[in-house]
Every structure is written in C-alpha cells, then in structure tokens.
Amino acid sequence: MSFLDLDEFLIELAGKVELVFSPVMDVKEYPENVDLCLVEGAVCNEDNLEMIHKVRRRTKILVSFGDCAVTANVTAIRNQLGLGNAESVLQRAYVEGAQSNPGVPREPGIVPLLLPRVMPVHEVVRVDYFLPGCPPPADRIKAVLTQVLSGVEPKLEGLQLKFG
Amino acid sequence: MAAKTLIINGKHVSAEENATILEAATEAGISIPTLCHLDGVYDAGACRLCLVEVAGISKLLPACTTKVAEGMDVSTDTERLRKYRRMTLELLFAERNHVCAVCVSNNHCELQTLAYSQGMEHVRFEYRFPKWEVDNTHALFGMDHNRCILCTRCVRVCWHIEGAGTKNESGRGAKERIITDLNQPWGASDTCTNCGKCVMACPTGALFYKGSTVSEMERDRSKLEFIVTAREKKQWIASE
Numbered sequence: 001m002s003f004l005d006l007d008e009f010l011i012e013l014a015g016k017v018e019l020v021f022s023p024v025m026d027v028k029e030y031p032e033n034v035d036l037c038l039v040e041g042a043v044c045n046e047d048n049l050e051m052i053h054k055v056r057r058r059t060k061i062l063v064s065f066g067d068c069a070v071t072a073n074v075t076a077i078r079n080q081l082g083l084g085n086a087e088s089v090l091q092r093a094y095v096e097g098a099q100s101n102p103g104v105p106r107e108p109g110i111v112p113l114l115l116p117r118v119m120p121v122h123e124v125v126r127v128d129y130f131l132p133g134c135p136p137p138a139d140r141i142k143a144v145l146t147q148v149l150s151g152v153e154p155k156l157e158g159l160q161l162k163f164g
Numbered sequence: 165m166a167a168k169t170l171i172i173n174g175k176h177v178s179a180e181e182n183a184t185i186l187e188a189a190t191e192a193g194i195s196i197p198t199l200c201h202l203d204g205v206y207d208a209g210a211c212r213l214c215l216v217e218v219a220g221i222s223k224l225l226p227a228c229t230t231k232v233a234e235g236m237d238v239s240t241d242t243e244r245l246r247k248y249r250r251m252t253l254e255l256l257f258a259e260r261n262h263v264c265a266v267c268v269s270n271n272h273c274e275l276q277t278l279a280y281s282q283g284m285e286h287v288r289f290e291y292r293f294p295k296w297e298v299d300n301t302h303a304l305f306g307m308d309h310n311r312c313i314l315c316t317r318c319v320r321v322c323w324h325i326e327g328a329g330t331k332n333e334s335g336r337g338a339k340e341r342i343i344t345d346l347n348q349p350w351g352a353s354d355t356c357t358n359c360g361k362c363v364m365a366c367p368t369g370a371l372f373y374k375g376s377t378v379s380e381m382e383r384d385r386s387k388l389e390f391i392v393t394a395r396e397k398k399q400w401i402a403s404e
C-alpha cells in the first residue's frame with residue numbers, strides 16, 4: 001500500500017507502464033510476458049508457493065518488495081515455534097482464542113494450507129532485485145522504478161537499503 | 165612512548181607503540197567498521213567486522229585486537245574485505261531473530277546501520293529461526309536473546325566499568341548466550357547494581373529499558389564516556 005505514497009509520480013508512471021496485475025485490479029490470472037513484478041509478502045501457504053513459481057516463469061524482472069518479501073519479517077515469527085508451528089498457530093488463533101465456534105477452518109481447494117515454514121521470496125525462486133523497507137518508503141520505490149524505466153540496472157545504496 | 169610508523173590504505177601513519185590497528189586508523193581519520201568494539205573497554209575481537217588485510221599475512225586480522233608494528237602495510241577497504249564483511253553481517257542476521265520492523269532499536273541499531281552501509285540488501289543464508297527467551301524479570305531492564313549478537317559489550321562494561329560481574333557468557337557456538345550471574349533470572353541477581361551500563365552499551369535491541377516500544381530505544385553513551393574519561397584522564401567531564 002505504500003505504493004500509493006508515490007502520489008503524483010503515480011500519474012507519470014501510469015503514462016509509461018501498462019498495469020496488468022495487482023491486488024486492486026479485477027484480474028484473476030497472472031498474465032504471461034510481464035516485464036516487471038513487485039512481489040510483496042513472504043511465501044507462507046500453498047497458494048503463495050504456486051503463485052510465486054508462476055510469477056517467476058512469466059516475469060522478466062522480479063523485485064522482492066518490502067521486508068516481508070525480503071526477510072519474511074513478522075510473518076515468519078511462527079518459524080521460531082519449530083516443527084508443527086503451522087498447526088499450533090492455527091490452534092492458537094482459531095481454537096484457544098475463539099470466543100465462539102472454535103475450530104480450525106479446513107476447506108480443501110478454498111482455504112490454502114500453511115507451509116511448514118514461512119520463507120522469504122528468494123528462498124523459493126530467483127529474485128532479480130531487492131527493495132527492503134517496512135513499508136518501503138515512496139522515494140525508494142520511485143528510485144527503483146525510475147532506474148528500471150530508463151533501462152539502468154537498479155541499485156539502492158546506504159539508507160535506501162534499511163530494513164524496518 | 166616509542167612511535168611506530170605504518171601504512172594504512174597507502175597513507176603513512178604514525179601510532180603509539182601499543183596502539184591497535186583500529187586506534188591507529190581512527191587517529192588517522194580512516195574509519196573501519198566495528199560492532200563489538202566499544203571505546204573505553206578492552207576489546208574482545210568477537211564480531212570480526214573490523215577485519216583488515218596486512219601485506220605478507222594471508223589471514224585476515226581483526227583491527228581492534230591487532231597491535232601495530234613497524235612498517236606494517238594495512239588495507240581496510242578491499243574487495244575481499246567487503247565480501248567478508250557483508251557475509252559476516254548476513255550470518256549475524258541469519259543466526260537469531262532480527263525483525264527490524266518491530267524492534268525497540270529500529271533506526272538506532274548499530275547492526276541495522278552496518279547492514280545498510282555495507283550494502284546488505286538481503287541475506288543469502290537460510291534464517292535459522294531459533295527459539296530464544298526474553299528475560300523480563302528485572303524491574304528496570306529487559307533482555308531479548310533473539311536480538312543478541314554476542315558482542316559481549318554488556319559483559320565487558322559490567323566487569324570492567326561497573327565492576328559488578330553480573331553479565332556473563334555461557335555455552336558455545338550457536339548455543340552461546342548471555343547470562344546473569346550463574347544463570348539466574350536477571351531480576352533475581354544479587355550482584356546487579358541496576359546501573360544500566362549494559363543497556364547503554366548494547367549495539368542492538370537485545371537490552372532495553374522496560375516500557376520502550378518499537379524504535380524507542382536510543383542509547384545514551386555519555387555516562388559510559390564520562391566514567392572512562394574520569395578514570396583514564398582523571399578528568400571529571402565527558403569529552404564531548
């Protein structure tokens with residue numbers, strides 16, 4: 001969502017790119033031949049896993065976008081619980097913490113299963129560039145996008161690489 | 165005291181006989197990245213961030229614990245050193261649970277600052293996600309082992325400046341951890357004087373003042389500096 005902090009640059013950007021897939025667009029299937037994809041979030045469930053492989057196959061430049069994608073961040077705290085962490089977090093959230101109707105939602109094909117371990121994107125597929133930050137500040141996003149658009153190899157330095 | 169002359173990054177430098185490479189470099193205005201070094205306490209050579217190359221010696225040497233020698237030819241910023249520094253930082257991040265976004269020291273952390281200043285945009289090693297405890301038993305301070313990098317600054321200030329000997333190390337390798345006394349909860353320690361020097365010294369968010377939340381831990385090193393200056397120079401003023 002920090003993408004929206006790009007403010008008026010979004011208008012400039014809109015003139016230069018064709019947006020083909022996003023959480024705020026009504027497109028069901030990730031298209032083929034995508035030039036650039038900013039991947040948000042860690043890989044934590046079976047849907048994410050399938051999706052990230054598809055994104056990698058169909059995308060030229062994959063950018064790991066934000067701390068969750070780059071480090072797995074807060075979403076990976078469950079990994080500290082070791083083996084069986086996926087089940088224990090579900091128990092905690094849906095059973096122990098439930099005020100009514102305790103029970104872990106299980107709906108094969110609808111509710112994706114959690115993976116045994118939450119992973120940063122680069123542990124699963126090859127990542128071309130990293131854009132850390134929680135959330136990534138607008139000037140960082142702008143720097144990378146401007147570099148890509150002008151055909152320069154994107155490179156962030158110093159404070160622009162700060163996690164957190 | 166006799167002086168030694170040496171070369172650092174091609175520049176001729178003179179240093180006191182007993183100076184370390186780090187001291188000689190600092191004196192000459194050449195900065196070497198450090199993490200476990202803390203002005204005023206003895207060095208431990210624990211973090212390996214300060215490794216330098218010395219001509220004629222194949223292994224890399226820690227600048228903070230290596231003494232200068234006549235004619236020594238030191239390089240502090242080579243491709244090889246940059247590679248190892250980045251690797252060391254990545255290993256530190258992979259070893260415990262450093263979640264900058266929710267850390268008390270976010271934006272004021274020496275580990276975080278070193279990581280970005282050395283160009284670490286991601287960690288190539290698999291994160292270990294170990295399970296570590298938080299000791300919140302002390303009335304004023306907390307210790308989160310998840311964020312500890314085992315620099316031993318807290319141990320050294322506790323023994324060397326405060327003289328209390330409360331903070332200690334136990335175990336080896338990945339199991340090493342900082343303990344209070346003989347592994348008691350911090351709050352049950354008979355030796356802790358509640359001085360807070362360990363908290364002032366910690367480079368990460370591992371030691372913190374209770375009640376501080378994300379990004380709120382800013383360390384005040386002036387008290388440490390005051391005591392060290394008083395002791396070493398017999399001047400009862402902070403040097404700043």
Ligand code: SF4
Nearest residue numbers: 312313315316318366
């Ligand atoms: S608690 Fe802080 S000062 Fe002590 S060893 Fe860990 S990181 Fe270093």
Ligand code: FES
Nearest residue numbers: 209211212214228
């Ligand atoms: S500063 Fe020299 S080893 Fe840590």
